[in-house]
Amino acid sequence: MALAERIDADTRAVRHLTGLRERYGAGPVRIRLPGRQVTVVLSPDHVHRVLDGTPRPFSAATREKRAALAHFQPEGLLISSPAERAHRRTFNEAVLDTGSPVHRLAGPVGAVAEEEADALLAGVHRTGRLDWDAFGAAWWRVVRRVVLGEGAREDHALTDDLRRLRRRGNFSLLAPTSRRVRERFLGRLARYVEIGEPGSLAGLVASTPAHPDTVPHQQMPQWLFAFDAMSWAAYRALALLAMHPGDLRRARAELPLSPDLPYTRAALLESLRLWPTTPAILRDTTEETTWESGTLPAGASVLVFAPFFHRDATRLDEAHRFAPELWLRERTADDWPLVPFSAGPGMCPGRNLVLLTASVLLGRLVEQHDWELVRGGLARSRPLPGTLDPFRLRFCARRFAPVRSVAADVAAADGHPGRRAAGRPGWPTAG
Numbered sequence: 387m388a389l390a391e392r393i394d395a396d397t398r399a400v401r402h403l404t405g406l407r408e409r410y411g412a413g414p415v416r417i418r419l420p421g422r423q424v425t426v427v428l429s430p431d432h433v434h435r436v437l438d439g440t441p442r443p444f445s446a447a448t449r450e451k452r453a454a455l456a457h458f459q460p461e462g463l464l465i466s467s468p469a470e471r472a473h474r475r476t477f478n479e480a481v482l483d484t485g486s487p488v489h490r491l492a493g494p495v496g497a498v499a500e501e502e503a504d505a506l507l508a509g510v511h512r513t514g515r516l517d518w519d520a521f522g523a524a525w526w527r528v529v530r531r532v533v534l535g536e537g538a539r540e541d542h543a544l545t546d547d548l549r550r551l552r553r554r555g556n557f558s559l560l561a562p563t564s565r566r567v568r569e570r571f572l573g574r575l576a577r578y579v580e581i582g583e584p585g586s587l588a589g590l591v592a593s594t595p596a597h598p599d600t601v602p603h604q605q606m607p608q609w610l611f612a613f614d615a616m617s618w619a620a621y622r623a624l625a626l627l628a629m630h631p632g633d634l635r636r637a638r639a640e641l642p643l644s645p646d647l648p649y650t651r652a653a654l655l656e657s658l659r660l661w662p663t664t665p666a667i668l669r670d671t672t673e674e675t676t677w678e679s680g681t682l683p684a685g686a687s688v689l690v691f692a693p694f695f696h697r698d699a700t701r702l703d704e705a706h707r708f709a710p711e712l713w714l715r716e717r718t719a720d721d722w723p724l725v726p727f728s729a730g731p732g733m734c735p736g737r738n739l740v741l742l743t744a745s746v747l748l749g750r751l752v753e754q755h756d757w758e759l760v761r762g763g764l765a766r767s768r769p770l771p772g773t774l775d776p777f778r779l780r781f782c783a784r785r786f787a788p789v790r791s792v793a794a795d796v797a798a799a800d801g802h803p804g805r806r807a808a809g810r811p812g813w814p815t816a817g
């Protein structure tokens with residue numbers, strides 16, 4: 387990441403694709419990468435066509451993903467056949483409450499995020515600073531508790547196994563699968579489902595009806611590693627808020643009022659737009675497809691490179707600035723494609739849950755603290771970089787005495803007691 391930041395890798399990639407569009411128009415364009423050909427999508431219409439056409443004729447279970455993810459979730463949704471995908475997707479959506487901005491476990495999930503944020507803040511008060519190691523460790527505690535239950539808070543062995551398997555996954559077919567570690571890891575997950583702790587996703591997995599071929603516990607590795615992506619995004623969002631005190635105050639002002647924290651969510655979505663954690667959305671064609679520029683055979687690899695659209699300054703005025711307002715209204719298919727969570731039938735089913743979890747944690751961090759970014763690749767005097775290494779970011783925090791916020795005044799005027807005073811009104815409890 388440090389090297390990618392130094393050479394501003396994503397800006398270079400976007401520049402290259404802009405050159406292709408100037409030369410070849412709307413595309414798509416086939417380019418040769420070492421060892422294979424990839425067809426790059428260059429127009430918004432084609433983004434929608436590809437993502438809406440999942441899983442046929444554009445399959446999400448691409449060769450790369452099958453090779454990488456089989457190391458730890460051979461029966462996972464993302465690499466399933468179209469027939470398996472239908473019932474595995476239904477199962478994932480049922481547990482993750484995909485359609486609901488506030489998950490039914492928002493009560494326990496919010497409590498976990500707040501507790502871990504408080505523990506993190508206690509460390510910040512002791513050391514006077516926040517760095518990646520502390521933030522990343524706190525986030526993994528949240529993830530283990532939310533996904534697996536209280537008993538998993540310190541189960542570092544499980545996440546260490548996942549890390550080992552992911553490392554092998556990064557080498558795809560070049561690294562042999564470690565069956566021993568995979569079985570140990572998946573066996574441990576199955577055990578958490580047996581325990582089925584109420585208030586955790588494991589509890590919901592245990593109680594949600596599943597098709598015989600769904601293999602419920604094998605849907606969970608994706609949840610664990612995908613939650614990890616949000617640690618980068620949330621930490622970068624803290625940096626954005628530290629650099630934009632007006633936005634930080636707006637995020638703070640909504641705290642006692644809104645269960646779904648829309649401004650904080652918008653800040654997280656901005657972090658993901660500016661620095662997508664899944665920059666390359668890949669599809670393999672399942673049949674021949676016809677385009678204005680020619681015909682693609684079945685088995686072609688198609689790439690939607692999210693930063694190319696997210697950072698297109700020729701089409702998006704906000705391309706290189708922090709603009710939470712982009713996310714404060716419902717986005718439609720006619721809008722410019724912003725796809726940090728993909729779109730269409732393969733869109734991330736954990737989107738709302740992960741945004742909720744991270745916005746509660748972030749909200750707690752900014753509630754009574756002002757933050758200063760003291761190290762990292764952002765500076766007020768420079769435009770936002772194309773690549774931002776989260777691991778180098780370091781902060782100092784200043785606690786201020788709680789003052790009556792505008793939001794608290796509004797709440798009082800409405801006779802609304804505020805979130806904490808009333809045991810989180812609007813926050814559903816487990817069960």
Ligand code: HEM
Pocket residue numbers: 446463464465475478482608609610612613615616617619658663664667668725726727728731732733734735736737739740
């Ligand atoms: C910052 C956090 C996250 C981001 C940016 C993100 C983004 C994405 C993207 C772009 C995809 C589509 C991948 C593709 O088509 O190749 C995806 C799929 C998926 N995500 Fe997430 N995700 C996040 C967190 C989560 C979480 C926390 C969960 C579960 C708790 C989750 C569950 C899934 C699943 C199950 C799929 C596969 C969907 C399918 O194939 O139909 N994600 N995610």
